[in-house]
Amino acid sequence: MRKRRRKWKLRIRKLSRKTMLYLLSVPLLLVILIKVSTGDEGELVYGAEVTAAPIQNYADEPQPTAEVVWIYPEGYVDLSDLPSIDTKTWEFTLVNALSQDNYLRDSFYPQAEYVEGFQVRVGVGEPLQAMLTACREAGNTVAISRAYMSYYEISYKFNGVASGLADGQGMSYEEAVAKAKTIAHYPGTDEHQLGVAVNFVDGEGEYGSTSPTIQWLTEHCAEYGFILRYPKNKSAQTGWSYTPNQFRYVGKDAAQYIMEKGITLEEFLVAMDNKAAMEERYGALVQETPE
Numbered sequence: 001m002r003k004r005r006r007k008w009k010l011r012i013r014k015l016s017r018k019t020m021l022y023l024l025s026v027p028l029l030l031v032i033l034i035k036v037s038t039g040d041e042g043e044l045v046y047g048a049e050v051t052a053a054p055i056q057n058y059a060d061e062p063q064p065t066a067e068v069v070w071i072y073p074e075g076y077v078d079l080s081d082l083p084s085i086d087t088k089t090w091e092f093t094l095v096n097a098l099s100q101d102n103y104l105r106d107s108f109y110p111q112a113e114y115v116e117g118f119q120v121r122v123g124v125g126e127p128l129q130a131m132l133t134a135c136r137e138a139g140n141t142v143a144i145s146r147a148y149m150s151y152y153e154i155s156y157k158f159n160g161v162a163s164g165l166a167d168g169q170g171m172s173y174e175e176a177v178a179k180a181k182t183i184a185h186y187p188g189t190d191e192h193q194l195g196v197a198v199n200f201v202d203g204e205g206e207y208g209s210t211s212p213t214i215q216w217l218t219e220h221c222a223e224y225g226f227i228l229r230y231p232k233n234k235s236a237q238t239g240w241s242y243t244p245n246q247f248r249y250v251g252k253d254a255a256q257y258i259m260e261k262g263i264t265l266e267e268f269l270v271a272m273d274n275k276a277a278m279e280e281r282y283g284a285l286v287q288e289t290p291e
Contacts, residue, residue, distance in 0.1 A: 077261050077267075079263075079267075082257070082271055082272060083254065083257050085251075087269060087272045090123070091123075091196070091249065091251045091254070092250060092254070092265075093194055094265065094269060095188075095189060095191045095193070095194055096189060096191075096239040097189040097239040097240070098238075098239040098266075102189070103189060104151065104189075104193050105151070105188065106151040106155075106188070107151075108194075110122070110193075110195040112195055113125040115128050115129050116129075116132070118146075118147035118148070118198075119148040119195065120147050120196070120198065121194060121195030121196050121249075123249075124195065124198075124249045127249065128224070128226075128249070130224055131220070131221065131223075131224035134223075135216055135217060135220070138216055140202065140213040141202050141213060142200055142202060142203075142213045142217070143200065143201055143202075143203075144199070144200060145199045145200060145201045145207065146192060146197075146198070147192065147198050147199075148192060148195040149192040149193060150193065151187055151188065151193055154185060154187050154188075154190045154193060158180060158184045158185065158186060158187055161183050161184045162176045162179075162180035163176070165179050165180060182241075185240075189239075191248060196248050196250075197229060197247070198226075198247055198249075199243075199245050200213065200217060201213075202214070207244065208245075209244040214244050217245075217247060218244070221255065221259070222252070222259040222260070223252070225249050225251045225252045225255045226247040226248060226250070226255055227247065227248055227255045227258045228244070228246075228259070229243065229246045229247060230242055230246060231264060232244075234264050237266045238264050238265075248265070254268065
């Protein structure tokens with residue numbers, strides 16, 4: 001009898017557990033069915049009732065009337081219209097103190113010609129003489145103050161400045177050379193050695209930006225293929241301070257573009273190199289694209 005009672009008790013316990021599990025699973029199944037019919041975020045899904053949302057009328061809302069104007073960052077210059085010019089010719093030989101790659105050797109001598117007693121590179125003389133003539137016809141007095149200089153002439157001038165600083169201000173040799181580099185061109189970094197750079201003065205010996213002669217040259221130099229070599233606020237690009245009376249020959253097309261955009265020769269050459277690289281890259285891509 002006792003064995004039978006124990007068996008019945010065990011059966012009742014097992015039945016009660018199954019009943020409890022069943023009762024707990026019913027609410028869980030109901031929750032799952034509700035989510036399936038409505039979606040996690042209330043979005044109706046297939047098989048559920050769909051109610052069309054009212055169409056919103058935007059006609060009565062105020063419409064934008066102002067013209068959209070793109071504001072370019074300060075100092076931005078659009079160089080997307082670069083001219084088609086071969087910058088591998090002598091007119092675009094770059095000389096500056098920004099990199100030793102741009103230094104000229106002491107053995108460099110250009111083929112020269114004379115204009116009013118000064119030497120310039122062959123090819124520069126005719127446009128230079130035309131610019132001088134036009135400047136005078138406009139009522140200005142103008143003269144060349146510096147043109148071609150050899151490496152040794154530039155060295156002599158630089159060493160004289162450095163020596164004067166060392167003697168007059170008690171600087172060490174290294175300090176004097178460093179200071180002299182801000183006053184005179186270090187040998188190999190002066191464009192006058194190329195024979196394409198020319199400095200001017202007016203009849204009074206003035207060469208500042210207020211001189212009518214220098215102003216005329218700045219306004220008209222591009223017509224003869226020259227640019228203002230060291231513009232104002234561009235020393236970071238050129239490696240040299242503003243020099244209102246020094247001009248350099250680059251040819252008419254390049255000169256007109258550079259002066260119109262207000263950029264330097266360095267900026268122009270970088271833009272032209274980038275343009276050539278893009279044309280080479282995308283031209284190659286176009287050629288490689290299958291028909």
